[in-house]
Amino acid sequence: MKRALKPAEAAEMIPEGAVLLIGGFMGVGSPHRLIDALVERGVGGFTVIANDTARPGKDIGKLIDARLVAKCIVSHIGLNPETQRQMIAGDLEVELVPQGTLVERIRAGGVGLGGVLTATGLGTVVAEGKPTVEVDGKTYLLEKPIRGDFALIGARQCDYVGNLEYTLTAHNFNPVMAMAADTVIAEPHHIMPVGMIPPDAVKTPGVLVDHILERLI
Amino acid sequence: MKRALKPAEAAEMIPEGAVLLIGGFMGVGSPHRLIDALVERGVGGFTVIANDTARPGKDIGKLIDARLVAKCIVSHIGLNPETQRQMIAGDLEVELVPQGTLVERIRAGGVGLGGVLTATGLGTVVAEGKPTVEVDGKTYLLEKPIRGDFALIGARQCDYVGNLEYTLTAHNFNPVMAMAADTVIAEPHHIMPVGMIPPDAVKTPGVLVDHILERLI
Amino acid sequence: MDAKEVIARRVAQEVREGMLVNLGIGLPSMVANFVPDDMRVFFQAENGVIGLGQRPPDGMEDRDLTDAGGGFVTAVPGAASIDSAMSFGLIRGGHLDMTVLGGLQVDEKGHLANWMVPGKMVPGMGGAMDLVTGARRVIVAMVHAAKGDPKIVPECTLPLTALRRVSLIVTEMAVIEPTDEGLVLRERGPGVAVEDIVAATAARLIVPDEVPEMVLA
């Protein structure tokens, strides 16, 4: 059984300079209240690994606006001009990674693989400086695993042991990120008693989840 | 929409010598009726890729008993003395693969990765003759992707477009195998109208499934 | 009919019964409007749904159901929720029958550049590199020239999206197929003369004796 944390309590756990895996795709499925609590607290220097930085004033975009992010590893920043501005000004380091490669690198970090062998990025700037590996006459880029100090996970609901359910396009990076961090904090909309979520509906087993945020409603 | 096939019709599609990915773990979650239909038909020379060969007289064990299998790539044959007997007699080629490596190799085949970098098997007979790759000072075995001509998938239920649900320990290799074959044949217990399975409950999207066996009950 | 509608209507003709199709943001997303209602096609949004539907009625929007651009969508009966690992597993594993993407440049080798303009626009590649590398058919849907500057060029000067040769280029002026011999002009836009196409194209075009006009029923 886990105790339901206030967003501020959860934010307190995260030290300056931490490497954060943050779920969500343009804010959909992101841990909204945790992000707000981090902005409220104002401690930063984070490395943020996520699909994107949303938009200014929205979700991960709020962390960018508040200048709490020193580096981000993302697939897309096209809809956040503030991220681009800080990048061009040299205030924010941005590593752009193809979306499929990003999710596989995080998965590799979570399931203990040594890396990812992929054709995506071959012959492009993504391949620069990276080793290639030949398998049966075909060449693949070797992309390294990614892990975080914390994974901040948005979920539809959970039970008291932390079993998580996601919905529709709010799954995205969340289930994979929940495997790839030393400490996993889940932010569910709802919390249910143990036994209310059928085993077949669980997408992230509670044993992976260290902390649960209080319910939204 | 797909038409529900009789087991014998499905078996007819599978030519002699085909490479078959067959779901199940000691028979749990296996496509029982498809296997029976293959035995009934008697065409063989198959390469079977599966977790195990079950027991004599049971599930994949029936294919072994009927001598329809020329080679199998599995993690465990300890509970099937007939498999061991045919192997020792030289009638059946057996490649033993660590279970976690086996599922990742099939996944790599299904999702288009060039291989799997794993520590499992290093320093054991599993590593013999295989290349290793060093990543950040750590050594990993390079294990190759696996794909099949056909994947024979056991599922709890599906809808008319082929969306699949699995249950409890009958998931096992099925969801991963459904991504890694040229032709996927699913054997559900039940079939439901389109729209009856919530999107969040679908574990294998119907676009991956080529053929559906008629319902069991 | 404006240029974009010509392109979207023509690309829609490439869509076939039973396909899994990914449409990029913007112009490519218009293609869905011109696919016959009775054709069973599944549209994938790479952020997490197979079976993307129309815009929801006003007031019915679900913040957890959007397309890859963050716009509200619906899902059709028989839809499936997928996480990013499954989404890109489908894309990279060869399960996606077709992707339609915008382009900044395409060259005589059929190479596409569509993700950045150095020093001006660095949105990130998002899923574009994975889509172009992994989809079975890659269709570039774009206006023929950008403010008078040809976009079909001898060799891309912008950073490539992938080394993979795209399957087809559809503009309001022409349908062009990259082949081993080079770019072959397959069709003319409505009322467009071959000379106009050649004049608006910086790349060398192979012009067959017969170049039919697009049929936009």
Next chain:
Amino acid sequence: MDAKEVIARRVAQEVREGMLVNLGIGLPSMVANFVPDDMRVFFQAENGVIGLGQRPPDGMEDRDLTDAGGGFVTAVPGAASIDSAMSFGLIRGGHLDMTVLGGLQVDEKGHLANWMVPGKMVPGMGGAMDLVTGARRVIVAMVHAAKGDPKIVPECTLPLTALRRVSLIVTEMAVIEPTDEGLVLRERGPGVAVEDIVAATAARLIVPDEVPEMVLA
């Protein structure tokens, strides 16, 4: 108390609140019987469930809910179904706190051999190589000698399961910890003298001044 019960009771003391634990087939599976009822522990069956429960009542067995040996089990409230990719992702990704496995041989380096006897028994490694490579703690639970032949040896003569040093060896005669210096005798079995242990062990044992007897409350 017979030898197996001594071993199972002693291993059960290694289980801690909140752990995710995998128990091998046979003797290791007995450990669950001696873990306090009020201790919140999740047992994983690698074939697909987290939250393995007791045997079901007669007539209530579900053919889709078994342990890795194929025996009928139940699942506890809060259980989660997992496929083989998730199951071994947990094992190989370092999420499994402890595994308890049987052994054929363990040597002075703490290397385990437990999956084959060349020419005699080739059951396959199943999940053993993944478990020994990936679990945080690896506990070998076995009788001290096989029909008089020592199983704790200077160097394994049977094929290794992994290069990883196991965490602890528990037999009915002794608790032994592999260390950088070698095998350290930590505890004596009930009524067993140190000389008896040394005599029954082919490997060199480091014997501290004080070797307490197991406390099997």
